[in-house]
Every structure is written in structure tokens, then in C-alpha cells.
Amino acid sequence: MKTLLVLPILIPLGTAVACLLIRKSLRTQRALAVAGSGALFVAGLALLAGVWRGGIAAVQIGQWPAPFGITLVSDLFSAIMVVLAGLVGFAVAVYSLGTMDHARERFGYHPLFSILLMGVCGAFLTGDLFNLYVWFEVMLIASFVLLVLGGEREQIEGAIKYVTLNLLSSALFLAAVGLLYGTTGTLNMADLSLQLSQQSTDLTPALAMLFLLAFGIKAAIFPLFFWLPASYHTAPVAVSAVFAGLLTKVGVYSLIRVFTLLFAQDPGFTHKLILVLSGLTMLTGVLGAVAQSEFRRILSFHIVSQIGFMILGLGLLTPLALAGSIFYIAHHIIVKTNLFLVSGAVHRLRGSYELKKLGGVYRASPWLAALFLVPAMSLAGLPPLSGFFAKLSLVMAGLNAAQHLIVAVALLVGILTLFSMTKIWAEVFWKPASQSPVESRPPLRPPQWMSMVAPIAVLAVITVAIGLLAEPIFLLAARAAEQLLHPAEYIEAVLGKTSCVPSY
Amino acid sequence: MHVVLAVVIGGLYAAGIYLMLRRSIVKLIIGLALLSNAANLLIFTAAGLRRGRPPLVPEDASVLATPYADPLPQALILTAIVIGFGVLAFAVVLVHLAWQTVGTDDLDRMNTTDRQP
Numbered sequence: 315m316k317t318l319l320v321l322p323i324l325i326p327l328g329t330a331v332a333c334l335l336i337r338k339s340l341r342t343q344r345a346l347a348v349a350g351s352g353a354l355f356v357a358g359l360a361l362l363a364g365v366w367r368g369g370i371a372a373v374q375i376g377q378w379p380a381p382f383g384i385t386l387v388s389d390l391f392s393a394i395m396v397v398l399a400g401l402v403g404f405a406v407a408v409y410s411l412g413t414m415d416h417a418r419e420r421f422g423y424h425p426l427f428s429i430l431l432m433g434v435c436g437a438f439l440t441g442d443l444f445n446l447y448v449w450f451e452v453m454l455i456a457s458f459v460l461l462v463l464g465g466e467r468e469q470i471e472g473a474i475k476y477v478t479l480n481l482l483s484s485a486l487f488l489a490a491v492g493l494l495y496g497t498t499g500t501l502n503m504a505d506l507s508l509q510l511s512q513q514s515t516d517l518t519p520a521l522a523m524l525f526l527l528a529f530g531i532k533a534a535i536f537p538l539f540f541w542l543p544a545s546y547h548t549a550p551v552a553v554s555a556v557f558a559g560l561l562t563k564v565g566v567y568s569l570i571r572v573f574t575l576l577f578a579q580d581p582g583f584t585h586k587l588i589l590v591l592s593g594l595t596m597l598t599g600v601l602g603a604v605a606q607s608e609f610r611r612i613l614s615f616h617i618v619s620q621i622g623f624m625i626l627g628l629g630l631l632t633p634l635a636l637a638g639s640i641f642y643i644a645h646h647i648i649v650k651t652n653l654f655l656v657s658g659a660v661h662r663l664r665g666s667y668e669l670k671k672l673g674g675v676y677r678a679s680p681w682l683a684a685l686f687l688v689p690a691m692s693l694a695g696l697p698p699l700s701g702f703f704a705k706l707s708l709v710m711a712g713l714n715a716a717q718h719l720i721v722a723v724a725l726l727v728g729i730l731t732l733f734s735m736t737k738i739w740a741e742v743f744w745k746p747a748s749q750s751p752v753e754s755r756p757p758l759r760p761p762q763w764m765s766m767v768a769p770i771a772v773l774a775v776i777t778v779a780i781g782l783l784a785e786p787i788f789l790l791a792a793r794a795a796e797q798l799l800h801p802a803e804y805i806e807a808v809l810g811k812t813s814c815v816p817s818y
Numbered sequence: 819m820h821v822v823l824a825v826v827i828g829g830l831y832a833a834g835i836y837l838m839l840r841r842s843i844v845k846l847i848i849g850l851a852l853l854s855n856a857a858n859l860l861i862f863t864a865a866g867l868r869r870g871r872p873p874l875v876p877e878d879a880s881v882l883a884t885p886y887a888d889p890l891p892q893a894l895i896l897t898a899i900v901i902g903f904g905v906l907a908f909a910v911v912l913v914h915l916a917w918q919t920v921g922t923d924d925l926d927r928m929n930t931t932d933r934q935p
Contacts (some may be wrong), residue, residue, distance in 0.1 A: 444894055451901045458908055462915070470916045470929040474843060477909055481850050482838070484905075488857040488898055495891065496864030544931050 315364050316373045319386045321357040322396045322439060325350055326403075326432035333425040340419050344411055347424040351407040354402030355634060361391040366790070370797065370807035373443065380809045381505040387441035388810055390638060390794035395438040395567055396721065398647045401776075402559040403431045405769035409655055410552040412765035413662070418463050418550065426463070430456040430556065437564050441808055443491050443501045446568065448778060450487070450532070454480050460547065460553045472545035479541040483531035490524035493517065504713055504808035507575045507801050514579050522577040522584050529572065533565030535625060536594040539618045542604065546617070547610035547667070551658030554610060558617055559651035563643055566624045573628055574798040581631055589629030593723045596622030600730040609657045609667040609742065613650070616693065619727055620646050626724065630715050636795035638707035641788055645692065645700040645780060651691040652773040656682065659766050660666055660742055662758065669738070674747025683743045683769065688774040690739065692781070694732035700780035703788065823863045830856035841925045843913050850909065854902040858895045865891035 329350030333343045370389040433453025440446050462473045498509040534542040546554050599619025606612045627639025664672050676683040693698035712721040830852050837849030868887040
């Protein structure tokens with residue numbers, strides 16, 4: 315079990331180092347990247363199975379006792395996130411085989427990709443707030459380089475916005491960590507949870523707001539989301555797919571972790587605020603998407619709107635709502651990555667992301683059209699796909715908590731999402747191909763096309779499977795939510811049975 | 819000493835945010851650097867300042883005498899400085915690259931990614 319906790323960090327690290335050592339051979343690097351992310355997925359599944367059977371697992375790095383050293387903890391929520399990171403990593407690594415150009419590969423695309431996965435998994439597994447900051451930075455620096463790799467004008471402009479906002483968020487996070495250490499004298503999250511529940515100072519709400527601001531920028535919630543649609547669509551499609559799937563979700567993960575474990579003393583203020591923000595996030599995101607006419611920009615605005623759904627469950631803070639949030643995150647990561655991959659495949663066929671210049675893809679490749687329809691309808695929340703059950707549980711939780719306004723907003727956003735997905739369907743797939751000749755593309759070799767379509771197909775099958783097997787997966791989410799709402803088990807796993815904290 | 823540092827940190831934050839609100843990307847980067855330094859000093863101050871009490875156990879004792887300087891914030895700051903340095907180095911290169919490819923350092927003219935085509 316202890317090894318399993320460290321493996322999701324060690325595997326990508328090993329892959330990255332190996333890729334750097336064999337810089338010359340791109341073929342071996344590709345094989346390593348696919349094998350590494352596949353191994354990460356398997357390790358994630360093993361971790362999830364272990365946590366499901368044996369409860370929350372913790373390991374003290376270097377055998378330093380709990381509140382002093384660095385702790386890695388995995389409850390069900392962390393394990394689910396690691397599995398999803400492995401899945402997205404694997405799908406995108408396979409997809410990159412057919413789409414990534416040699417120039418970018420030679421500049422170290424594969425090692426950077428592994429380091430990004432390492433940062434993401436580290437953030438999910440750490441039990442220490444400062445360590446979380448470090449993992450954030452590992453993830454960020456890898457994402458910075460991945461975003462500008464290639465150096466096109468659009469990428470540079472997008473990167474300036476992305477880098478600035480993320481550095482600002484890191485500075486706020488760091489300040490919040492420092493102030494929290496000043497008031498409590500610890501940074502271990504389990505220990506902090508104990509300390510903050512016992513004595514809450516005047517500074518606590520201010521600290522909670524600082525964390526909300528710092529993670530809110532990373533998660534792209536209202537009104538801090540504007541960097542996301544300005545930057546995500548500029549990178550190569552494999553990069554934007556992995557960003558869309560994983561990066562903002564690390565912010566959401568941290569929000570959920572911090573606002574269930576540390577700042578749950580005054581839900582009347584903090585969680586109410588999160589609820590209001592979630593409604594505004596959903597609405598502004600989807601309205602932004604409706605106004606767009608570029609494939610990936612539409613999808614980027616939908617990320618923002620979906621983030622609203624994820625923190626809606628956190629705002630309600632009931633077992634059903636949190637389970638809904640976790641289910642939603644799992645559904646969203648798979649579906650959103652898939653939609654970006656489809657947009658890349660369409661671009662490969664037609665040479666554009668502009669809806670105006672696209673069309674006729676249904677005639678050219680009916681299978682791709684069918685594969686688009688699965689994640690698109692799932693995103694809009696049509697039964698029996700995964701998005702339906704995710705939305706259903708959140709709406710039910712909202713009705714149980716008598717928050718009718720937010721339920722109405724969520725349903726309206728669902729309809730507008732459907733509108734925007736049908737717009738893409740009509741413009742890209744259904745309408746006849748545009749007359750203007752598109753730039754000539756190099757001929758598409760079948761193995762290359764397979765490496766693009768296979769991950770799309772696998773993710774679509776998983777989307778359908780989550781919809782059809784909603785009950786066991788919801789059970790998993792419900793147990794994860796239960797663990798989040800009752801931090802005693804988490805604290806015991808980290809600090810041991812005698813959870814008396816040494817005073818110093 | 820607390821008061822002096824508080825004023826310094828406040829000044830750094832104010833200057834950093836002011837520079838970030840300017841339109842030049844060079845000033846933006848300087849603002850970011852000031853901001854991360856302000857955060858580092860904030861950790862240093864918030865964790866408590868104690869002069870002349872190093873966290874060393876004297877030879878004739880087995881535990882520390884209680885008012886001692888906490889070494890942990892300094893370790894945190896050291897980590898943050900190293901990370902901040904790396905990130906800042908990247909940001910400087912990015913700004914240079916932006917100036918080369920876009921041909922301006924004016925943020926208001928870097929709007930191709932936000933415009934509708």
C-alpha cells in the first residue's frame with residue numbers, strides 16, 4: 315500500500331527522466347510516454363482498489379512523524395482523481411503519436427508531458443499545504459513550457475495571460491500558507507483541520523477567502539476565469555486536451571479539499587459564497603460559449619461553465635451534493651478531454667477550427683461524427699450518458715436543500731449547453747462542406763488516423779459505460795463524499811490513533 | 819521590527835500590484851517579482867520574529883529553551899525563492915519572446931486571442 319501511494323509520482327518522474335536521457339530517439343520517447351502513462355493509470359486503479367478495501371492510506375516520507383514531515387495521503391477522492399489523471403494521460407499520449415510535430419517532440423514534449431502528470435498526481439496525493447504549493451508549481455512550470463512550445467504568436471499572447479494569472483494565484487496561495495502557519499504553527503492538513511476546528515481566530519475567514527481567491531483563479535471560477543478562454547485554444551490540440559481535462563480540476567480538487575477539511579467551521583458564510591459563485595460561473599461560462607464561433611473557444615468557455623457545476627456541490631455541502639460533484643468531475647474530465655480530441659481530429663480533416671470554414675465532416679467521416687455526439691450529448695446531460703446522472707444528483711441535492719434558484723440556473727445552463735453542442739453539430743458535421751478550398755493537408759496515413767480515433771473511441775465508450783453503470787460509480791462517489799464530510803478518518807489515518815497534537 | 823517589516827511588505831505589495839496594472843509587459847514581470855518577494859517576507863514575519871535565539875540545543879541541555887526562532891518558515895521561504903527564481907527566469911524569456919514575435923510590449927495590443935475572427 316505504501317508503495318502504491320508513491321508510485322503515481324514516481325512513474326511519471328521516471329518516465330520524464332528516461333525521456334530526457336534518450337533525447338535523440340523520438341521513437342523510444344513516444345513508446346516510453348505511452349507506457350508510462352499507461353502504468354500510471356494501472357497504478358491509480360490499484361491505489362483506488364486498495365483505498366476502497368483498506369480505508370484512507372497515508373505514508374510519512376522519510377519516516378518523519380506526521381505533523382512535521384511531508385505526508386502523502388490518499389482517500390477515495392484523491393484515488394479517483396489519480397485514476398482519471400492516468401486515463402487522460404494515457405489517452406492523450408496515444409493521441410500525441412499521430413498529431414505532435416517533430417519540432418515540438420525534439421524540444422522535449424514527452425518529458426514535459428510526464429512532468430505535468432507528476433505535478434497533477436502530486437497535488438492530488440499530498441497531505442501538506444506547502445507541499446501542495448510545490449506540486450502546483452511543478453505542474454505550472456511544465457504547463458507554461460507546453461503552452462509556448464512552438465512559439466507561434468497566438469501561443470505567446472495566450473501564454474502571457476496564463477502565466478501572469480497563475481503566478482498571481484501562486485503568490486496569493488503562498489501568502490495564505492504563510493499566514494496560516496503564523497496562526498496555527500502547522501501546515502499538515504490533518505493537523506490544521508484539528509487546530510482550526512478547536513480554535514478559530516478572527517483571521518480564519520480572511521484566510522479562507524485568500525485560499526478561495528488563489529484556488530479560484532486556478533479553477534477558473536467567476537470572476538477569475540478570463541485567462542482560460544484566452545489561452546487554452548492556442549496550444550496544439552493534445553496539449554489543450556490535457557489542460558482542459560486536468561489542470562482546472564486540480565484547482566477544483568484543492569477547493570473541495572480545503573473547504574471540507576480546513577474551512578468548514580462557518581458554512582453559512584463561506585459555502586454560501588461558493589454557491590453564489592458557482593451559479594455565476596455556470597451562467598457566464600455558458601453565455602460566453604454561446605457567443606463564440608471557434609470550436610476550441612466554445613469548448614473552453616464550457617469548461618468554465620462546468621466548473622460551476624463542480625463547485626455547486628461544494629457550496630451545498632450535503633453528502634448527495636458532494637457525491638454529485640465528484641461524479642461530475644469524473645464525468646467532465648473524460649468528456650471534455652474527448653471533445654478537445656475530436657476538435658483536433660476535425661482540424662486534421664478540414665484544416666480549421668472556425669465553424670464558418672468547417673462542414674461536411676459527417677459525410678467525410680460518419681464514425682467521427684458519432685464519436686463526437688457521445689461526449690457532446692453527455693456534456694449537455696442527456697440520458698443515459700454520464701452527464702445526465704451527474705446533473706441529476708446535483709439537481710436533486712439542490713432541491714433537497716431548497717435552493718431553487720441555483721437549480722433553475724443549473725437547468726437553464728444545461729439547455730444552453732445543449733444549444734451550443736447542437737450548434738457545433740450543425741456547423742461542423744451536418745452542413746455541407748464549405749466552398750472555399752481549405753489549405754492542402756499532407757495525406758493522412760491510416761496508422762496516424764487510428765492513433766487519433768482510438769483514444770476518442772475509448773473515452774466515448776467509457777462515457778457510455780459510466781452512464782450505464784451509474785449506480786456502482788455513484789456509490790464510489792458517495793463513499794468518497796462521506797470521507798470528505800467526516801474528516802475524522804482522514805485525521806486518524808495521518809496522525810495516528812492518539813490524535814493529540816504535540817504542543818510547541 | 820515587526821512594524822518596519824509590515825510597512826515594507828505593504829509597500830512591496832502595493833508597488834507590485836501597481837506595476838501589474840500597467841500596460842507594459844516588462845513592468846508586469848517586475849510587478850510579479852515584487853509580489854513573490856512580498857509573499858516571502860510575509861511568511862517570514864507572520865511566523866514570528868525572534869532575534870538571537872537560534873533553534874540550537876545547548877550542549878548541557880537536551881531540549882530547546884522555549885522562545886526560539888522557528889527554522890521552518892525560513893526553509894519554506896528558501897523553497898519559495900528557488901521556485902520563484904525559476905518561474906521568473908521563464909517569465910523573462912517569455913517576455914523577450916513576446917517582444918520578438920508580437921513586436922510590442924503593450925498588453926492592450928496583445929488581443930488576437932480574445933478577438934472574434
